[in-house]
Amino acid sequence: MRPYLAIVKDSFREALASRTLWILMVLITLTLLALAPFSYYEVLTAGLHRGDITDADDFIQQLRSSAQETSASPARHIWSLLDEKTQEKLQKLERPRRDAEPPERFAYQQTIRELQDQLDSLMRREDFFHAESWQGVNFRAEARRLTTTEPSKLSREEIGRRNRLALEAAFPELIRISRPKSTQFTYLGWNVSWPLPFGATQMQEQLFPWILFVLDWVVGPVGIFVAVLVTASMIPQMFDAGSLSLMLSKPISRSLLYISKFLGGCAFIVIAATVLFGGLWLILGVRLGIWNHKMLLYIPIYLFLFSIYYVVSAFSGLVWRSTVIAVAVSIAFWAACYGVGSAEWAMRSFLLEPQRITYLVATNDSILTLDEFRVPHVWDQESRTWQEVFLTEQQQRIRNQFPVPLPEFVGKAYDSSQDRFLGIQRDFGGGRKLWVGQGSDGWRRLGGVDAPSDVMGVFQEPSGGTVIVNQSGVQRVVGDPAAPKKPARLFGLEKLLPQTQLFEDVSDNLPSFAEPRAASIDARSGLLAVYSRGEVYMLALNENDRYGIQRQTRLQKDEDEPALVAVGANDLFVAFKNGDVFEMDVDTLKVRRVNRLEQSSPPRFAHASPNGRFVAFVFHNGALWLWDGDLNKFTKPRIAGQGSISAISFPSDDEVLVADRGTRVRRYQLGSWDLQQQYAPEMELLEMVYRYAVLPLYTVFPKPSELYRTSQFLITGKETQPLENDEDDLSQPQAKLYPWRPVWSSAVFVLLMLVVGCIYFERQEF
């Protein structure tokens, strides 16, 4: 081994003697020095920031109404603190109509911004909170402590915090619940940001993915490109007359000489990557408290990434003995990899994934589904295709023009007694509408009445009723949401009003369910399970036909962690984003076990069978787990498509519908998992091109540009990655990282290229 170690050592020596390396080192050091002064400190969350008012219309309306009231209330007190000019503006403020001109919309938004700014400054004042006005308001523990303390004993920061909590308590549905601490970033001791609405832990959690993003998409490609440029000459230089002959006259193997030279070339990136990532790791740890030792894994990952390009550069240098050609071929190789990867990504992302079924339910005579773009379909047995249904004209128009996702359904339920689907869908303007459609009517979309805000879910009660669980409690649908609206004249304008009151609040002294929150129903008993910030509530109908708290418990879990809830016959499950599934006794709410079903993927959906024996969990990585209440255990069924399962539904107590591989739905017998029926459309031409041409090519091609998947998986431990901004909404789609795919394909490529290079070098005469 001595001669080959000498070659590797010589490459280190060469790298250290290289001026380019030192220039790069200086640049890296300067970058690290520039980043080092970044720091942060925590402050109590106070004030009001843009976006903190979740429903400005409603909030302003409440303030305006309070002006007429005589009794003290938070709204009235706040109104009294506003200056006259603002009061006047608010009195006149009207939400612009949909077809309003941009200046009118802008003026409306401007007034809201002014109100927010004024409230923000008012909330720094001691007199913002007035105990009498807040009488009867439910406070959280932190708020109770601050509002009962003498103001003189509170710091300015604490007064700001008290005021914020008081506002949240007074308007639980309209003001976003804040975290206790905010983060203030500094540079060289100067504040460089406004207080960001999360504490240090959340900051670290949120910042870290961005750091990884920059490392993967900016630092990585630039660094690799520079490294390839610098090292491209190493192999061609070996062929200089008088140099190669001497090397080959030594008692060494040509193959090992080539491999040693290749490994030696990697020495360059080892030195540069160690300084860069070691420095970043130190800065993040010392300055921002992010001590993630896994970040040092970037050094071997970058080395591997570099080796993929370098093996091409080395082979080109071996064949053509020219640095310029080696660089050109490396760039062409990058372009080829990028092209194949992009083609696969584009076809998968724009063609296949949007069609993936994320919700399905067996209707009386077919199957109704929603896909990733929230487009409803029903199965047409005759044509064996999924037919689009239940779209508004506007949605149909949009779909015809742009392949964009439709607004999300925040709640949906199927009422089998009436063969009716109810869905609360956001609209493009930011509101929420309740829509209904009936199978017998061809799933024509009817209704469109304004639905309650902050919906957790829509559920069918055993009695046949439909309830909506939201932040403020439980609302029952009492009218007919499909009934046509009645024209009415209001302030001289004609408006369409629902015929009757549609929703009835059936909450009995329920608290405000703060985020993160989730709800589910036991279809047999009608018990509602609600999870909210670490608390689990079992809600039951009381003698007044209203939902009250039957039992309540607190889970030992980070209250910011998003979760799903599912109720079985005897079991209640709370599945958290980090993969922990709390298994609880439904009668006592005692935690029996904490399961970890999928190590590296969050759950996406949870459903219970009608009799409550089975509870299914679908994870973002496409895995399906099933709880069998009779056997008291979880199993991962060995069925086709396991790993690509995207939705599940229980049409009866002994059958299950499973959506896999995008658009295929299979009906299985529960227990035996015998296949009963399959609903799978014929493959279209583009899909065939993808499956039989693009995908095989992509599979065998090296994937250097996808190594970010590996690094992200190794560092975060997550196998899936949120695609949309709201990563705390577990139902939102997440991209499966396939973290080892780029490693295997690239490793095979590197080995193959080395073997080919060795054979070429062995056979070549010089």
Next chain:
Amino acid sequence: MAAPTIEVDSLTKQYREGWLRKRGVDALRGISFTVAPGEIFGLLGPNGAGKTTFIKILLGIARKTSGQVQLLGRPAGDRRGRRLVGYLPEHLRIPSHHNALTALEYYGKLSGLSGHEIRHRGGRLLELVGLASRAKDGVRKYSKGMLQRLGLAQALLHDPQLLVLDEPTDGLDPVGRSQVRAILKQLKDEGRTIFLNSHLLLEVEMICDRVAILNRGQLKYVGPVHTVASRTNGVADLEVHLEVYGNEPRAREALNAVLIEAWEPLGEERFQAHLRLPDQTAVDACIDRLRANNISILSISRRRVSLEDAFLQMLEQEDEA
């Protein structure tokens, strides 16, 4: 008798050329010779004769087409055989990030030496080649001669049994050449075999025991240096210049038995003759015959035919043929 250090038997090498590699070019055409242990052997030939090809085959850098080449009892190119060979290539290039010490460390380790062995021998060798005082200077500051001497040091570092030197004195000044010759002489005295490829025929003549002459891939001569001339023109390797006085027919009669290369009258009964004679005995016999025929010898000078003369004459004969 010890086994030959190098044994070449009917060695041929054909290169393929052209886009489709269909055209064959014969670089070596069935050459055979041996190099005995302890001798200094020179390989001569004009450019394109096949000398470098032969060295490449010997060291495993190129592959033979047919025939046999044994190096220290092993097939040419065998790694164990190469371990016992020190090689100084023509146009040696040592990477510019080295100094003499690191270069010796690098090439020494490539030859399988330990760090201790390299340090132990390296200093002595740098003294030997006159680079000890510049050992820590980067090679980029070295002259061509210094690089050549460093190349010689690396070739000697692992104490090889056979030294293959391709133009070892190339770029050296006269003092440097003299030093190299002295080193080679010393190595020969130590019993090492030296295989020399040089264009400087005077050097070869001064150093080598035997030579082989290649032309267009064919072996034209192999044998002792001092017999190259006799092989070239049949017998003569002494060139004699005579100025005589006397009767021309009688003078010619006296020289009748020898090769007269030129005969030139200088005046009345005065002549100048250029003769080729095999040895001193023949010169003496000539003088005796001239004197017996009453011819006066006004002046006589003699010189041995140089390797260069013989080499060029051999090539001329080859061209004429």
